[in-house]
Amino acid sequence: MGEIRRLLPPHEVRSDPQSAERMRERGFDQALATIWAMNPETVIEWVTASGIKGRGGAAFPTGIKWTSVRQAPGEIKYVVMNADESELGTFKDRVLLEQDPLGALTGLLIAAYAVGARKAFCYIRGEYREVEQALANALETLRQGDWLRGVDVEIRRGAGAYIAGEETALFNSIEGKRPEPRVKPPFPTVKGLWSSPTLIQNVETLANVAVLFAHDVSWFTQYGTPKTPGTKLVALSGHIRRAGVYEVPFGVPLADIVSDPDLGGQVAGSGRLGAVLLGGAAGTFLTPEEVMNHHLDYESLQALGASIGSGAMMFFDDTVDLGWVVARLARFFAEESCGQCVPCRIGTRRLLEIVEAKQWESRVHDVRALAQAMRDASICGLGQTAPLALLSFIERPQLRPHA
Amino acid sequence: MEKSISLTIDGQVVTVAPGTTLRAACEQAQHPVPTLCWHENLTPANACRACVVELKGSRTLVASCSRVAEDGMEVLTASERVQNARQVVAELLLSTSDATLAPSLQELAQISGADPNRFAGGATWAQPVRDDNNLYVRDLSKCILCYRCVEACGDDAQNTFAIAVAGRGFDAHIDAGFGRELPESDCVFCGNCVAVCPTGALIGKKEYELRQEGQWDESQITTTETVCSYCGVGCDLQLHVLDNQIVKVTSPADHPVTHGMLCVKGRYGYAFAQSEDE
Numbered sequence: 001m002g003e004i005r006r007l008l009p010p011h012e013v014r015s016d017p018q019s020a021e022r023m024r025e026r027g028f029d030q031a032l033a034t035i036w037a038m039n040p041e042t043v044i045e046w047v048t049a050s051g052i053k054g055r056g057g058a059a060f061p062t063g064i065k066w067t068s069v070r071q072a073p074g075e076i077k078y079v080v081m082n083a084d085e086s087e088l089g090t091f092k093d094r095v096l097l098e099q100d101p102l103g104a105l106t107g108l109l110i111a112a113y114a115v116g117a118r119k120a121f122c123y124i125r126g127e128y129r130e131v132e133q134a135l136a137n138a139l140e141t142l143r144q145g146d147w148l149r150g151v152d153v154e155i156r157r158g159a160g161a162y163i164a165g166e167e168t169a170l171f172n173s174i175e176g177k178r179p180e181p182r183v184k185p186p187f188p189t190v191k192g193l194w195s196s197p198t199l200i201q202n203v204e205t206l207a208n209v210a211v212l213f214a215h216d217v218s219w220f221t222q223y224g225t226p227k228t229p230g231t232k233l234v235a236l237s238g239h240i241r242r243a244g245v246y247e248v249p250f251g252v253p254l255a256d257i258v259s260d261p262d263l264g265g266q267v268a269g270s271g272r273l274g275a276v277l278l279g280g281a282a283g284t285f286l287t288p289e290e291v292m293n294h295h296l297d298y299e300s301l302q303a304l305g306a307s308i309g310s311g312a313m314m315f316f317d318d319t320v321d322l323g324w325v326v327a328r329l330a331r332f333f334a335e336e337s338c339g340q341c342v343p344c345r346i347g348t349r350r351l352l353e354i355v356e357a358k359q360w361e362s363r364v365h366d367v368r369a370l371a372q373a374m375r376d377a378s379i380c381g382l383g384q385t386a387p388l389a390l391l392s393f394i395e396r397p398q399l400r401p402h403a
Numbered sequence: 404m405e406k407s408i409s410l411t412i413d414g415q416v417v418t419v420a421p422g423t424t425l426r427a428a429c430e431q432a433q434h435p436v437p438t439l440c441w442h443e444n445l446t447p448a449n450a451c452r453a454c455v456v457e458l459k460g461s462r463t464l465v466a467s468c469s470r471v472a473e474d475g476m477e478v479l480t481a482s483e484r485v486q487n488a489r490q491v492v493a494e495l496l497l498s499t500s501d502a503t504l505a506p507s508l509q510e511l512a513q514i515s516g517a518d519p520n521r522f523a524g525g526a527t528w529a530q531p532v533r534d535d536n537n538l539y540v541r542d543l544s545k546c547i548l549c550y551r552c553v554e555a556c557g558d559d560a561q562n563t564f565a566i567a568v569a570g571r572g573f574d575a576h577i578d579a580g581f582g583r584e585l586p587e588s589d590c591v592f593c594g595n596c597v598a599v600c601p602t603g604a605l606i607g608k609k610e611y612e613l614r615q616e617g618q619w620d621e622s623q624i625t626t627t628e629t630v631c632s633y634c635g636v637g638c639d640l641q642l643h644v645l646d647n648q649i650v651k652v653t654s655p656a657d658h659p660v661t662h663g664m665l666c667v668k669g670r671y672g673y674a675f676a677q678s679e680d681e
Contacts, residue, residue: 161571178568183449183469339548339568339575341452343488346495346522349573353525366521373491376464376484377452384463 002262004223004231004247007207009100017100018137020145027214028106032147034213035110043114044070047209049217051229056082056202057279057309057381059228059298062209065199068189069115072197077117080174080193080200081108083124083131084158084165087280088332089312092233093203095245097131100207101138105153107206109142110213112151115199119152123170126158162336166380167200168192169338180340181380204233204311223249225297232296232308238277238315239269254291257313269317275399277316279309281329282385284392285322285399305392323358323400326393330355333386344383347374351387360394367394410476425467425478426454434480437489437511439496440549441468442599444662445559448550453492453511457482464488486515493517499528499573501545504603508547526573535584538671539597540611541577545604548575552596552605560664565589566596594670598653598663607671609650620645631669636660638669642676649673 005011015021023029035043048063069077081104085093097104105122112120122139124132136155142148156174158164164173168182171193192198201209208230212220221229228250234257237243242265248257258264258273267273273288284306286294294300301307316322330352339345347370354363371387378384393399409418412432419428424447429436439451447469455464459477464484479485493512497519502508512519533541548568556566565588569578579588597605606614613619624645631638639658643651652670656663 163571180568183447183466185470334572337572339571339573341450342492342495342547343452345548345573345575346499347491349526350495350498350522369487370491370495370522372484373488377455377488377492378463379449379452379466 002260004249006211006223006231006247007096007100007103007204007233008245008247009103017098017102018134018141020141022100022102023106023141023145023147026100026103026210028102028210029145029147031106031210031213032109035113036149040070040114040116043110043213046212046217047114050208050212050220051224051227052205052208052212052220053228054202055204055208055232055311057087057282057307059308062201062205065189065201066111066114068187069117069197069199072190074197076119076194076196077115078193078196078198079108079111079115079117079120080167080170080198081105081120081122081203081206082165082167082170082200083122083128083135083203084170085125085128085203085310086162086165087282087310087312088329089237089277089280089314090235090310091237092235092245092311094128094131096203096207096233097128098134101131101134102141103207103210104203105135105138105142105206106147106213107201107209108153109148109151110209111199111201111206113149115197117199118150120154121174121193122153122155123164123174124155124157125165126160132157161338162332163338163380163382166382169380170200171198178338180338181382183379225251228298232311234296234311234313236264236313236315239267239273239317239320240313240315241265241268248296251295251297253295254286257296258291258315264315267315267317270319272318274316274318274320275322275396277314277325277389278306278312280312280314281332282381282388283307283309283312284388285396286392287396287398318401322393323355323360326360326390327352327355329389330386333382337382337386341377341379341383343374343376344378344380344386347378347383348386351390355390360390364394367391408472408474410472410474410478412478413480419472423472425456425458425465425470425472425476428472429456429467429478429480436467436480437507437514438468439507439511439547439601440551442551442554442601444656444664445551445554445599448554450548450550451492451496453489455485455488456480457485490515490517494519494521496547498522498525500547500602501529501542502602504545504606505547505601507601528576533584534608534611536586536592537608538592538667539594539605539607541585542604542606542611543576545602546577547602547604548577549601551599551601552577555595555599555664556590560662561591561593561595563589563591563593565591592667592671593665594667595664598665598670607651613645613650618645619650624650631665633666633668633672638665640665640669642673649677 052062053059164179169179173179188198224230334348334352417432440448454467457479627642654661
């Protein structure tokens with residue numbers, strides 16, 4: 001099937017990505033004109049009908065989220081673009097914001113209109129200085145073109161903590177506090193920034209909203225599966241010939257992503273696939289057979305206990321010692337845990353110690369008990385998903401040929 | 404009057420007032436859940452995760468200290484997942500911190516069947532005692548990062564905000580700002596952090612010294628209740644007396660004036676009461 005370009009601008013789009021001309025060339029000016037002519041409820045009906053799900057990893061239905069924020073009681077509401085992209089192997093939002101910053105910003109303005117927010121934040125990863133500048137320039141274009149219509153958009157920069165990408169930790173960071181996740185419920189839709197109803201969406205989700213309203217629901221749903229319409233950005237890295245970000249329809253065979261000459265273009269290194277880490281550090285290892293027999297589709301992957309997550313696919317050829325990779329992942333979580341709750345603060349450290357000592361088999365009972373407690377009792381997604389890659393590695397003996 | 408809430412706890416129907424937490428509902432049903440960081444006069448910190456229970460329909464376990472009861476909830480307080488989480492929480496803390504003065508942690512370890520050696524042998528929080536003032540001592544090797552001290556110093560009681568959590572992951576710790584000694588920090592020495600500390604990581608200087616000398620004997624300590632004479636607020640004081648010497652001053656957590664909190668004078672300004680007048 002090859003590459004599609006809807007969220008990413010098609011190659012024939014040549015205007016400056018931060019310019020008013022780009023707004024017109026991409027139809028985003030039309031998207032805003034369309035929603036301003038609608039009432040907010042109709043805007044949300046479109047989003048619901050499109051079947052867009054959150055692209056940050058949790059895949060929560062976007063229409064339901066918007067309805068919740070719209071209906072939540074409160075004078076003041078906020079919308080937030082989560083551009084704190086920090087998942088390992090994930091660089092899709094960066095590419096999206098470099099190539100088409102006006103798309104995600106248009107989506108943010110549509111979201112603000114739909115839920116009744118007059119204040120919006122873009123929270124961007126601190127290391128993305130060039131992207132931040134692109135976003136700031138695009139915002140200036142929107143201001144000069146009178147596209148903001150009274151919505152105040154502010155860019156906030158992170159300071160290098162992975163945990164700040166967790167939505168409630170991100171709110172604390174914007175409020176000037178330590179980015180520790182908050183307990184849920186209450187959910188952000190009811191009690192988010194400064195205790196007001198808040199809509200927070202990933203960059204890619206907002207870009208989907210922009211292209212939806214630049215066209216219509218039937219255009220939007222012509223790709224993807226009935227349950228998950230649309231396209232997904234995947235970030236390919238590691239032993240793959242054409243590493244990079246590609247846009248593919250939901251439901252595409254994972255095998256196509258690996259070998260299509262317009263996508264991955266075959267495994268690099270030895271040329272023989274050893275494993276794919278799907279979904280970043282918080283994701284799961286898949287064997288070559290699993291990759292060949294499954295699709296980029298939530299239901300198909302659920303059978304493997306895996307998820308698309310952020311869309312990161314890290315490729316390892318058959319010469320890579322995955323035990324070493326697992327140890328690197330364990331160190332990442334131990335260093336990025338905020339330290340707030342016991343299962344994550346101490347659990348990530350003990351997993352690191354066990355993995356570095358290569359005791360995942362001799363202490364498998366302890367590892368399973370610890371992993372279960374982390375998944376069950378950690379406050380946020382970091383601690384809950386930190387053991388997943390290790391568990392997937394333990395459950396697939398074929399990934400440890402030299403053990 | 405608002406409608407009451409009905410839920411089941413371990414199969415037993417319980418009716419509670421709106422706003423009741425699952426922890427309180429479990430207590431009412433006489434299926435109490437263990438807690439470490441929860442404190443009756445502080446905002447739930449949700450940090451220790453010892454109080455988690457299984458809630459039907461929830462992907463993860465939920466912290467009962469902060470989750471509010473809703474009509475129709477089905478709660479399990481002793482399922483396999485709950486027991487595993489409790490046990491692992493106790494084992495992780497025991498592998499890191501010195502629990503010798505932490506009765507609630509010792510109790511959690513005992514009821515959950517924790518094996519203190521299961522995750523031991525790795526990094527710990529062992530570190531030198533910080534003894535930098537005349538009123539209290541910080542032995543952070545006993546800390547379990549329950550956040551109680553931070554909350555008591557902050558907007559739950561004192562509103563001084565002298566301490567907070569610094570660092571991250573396993574290196575997260577309570578700090579008085581840029582690693583400063585307490586006398587150089589914003590601390591006002593009210594000792595409310597000491598009053599709420601469940602592990603002896605924060606401990607009055609006198610108690611610390613007597614324990615070091617092996618002279619601290621709980622069975623020999625008597626308490627005398629009185630009212631603080633420094634100002635007109637009327638704080639209730641409990642004078643803990645050993646060998647006819649005041650060794651510690653506290654206030655009852657359920658006292659309507661103090662809620663267990665005092666100021667520097669009430670908590671530490673007792674030397675005059677036992678000075679030898681000529």
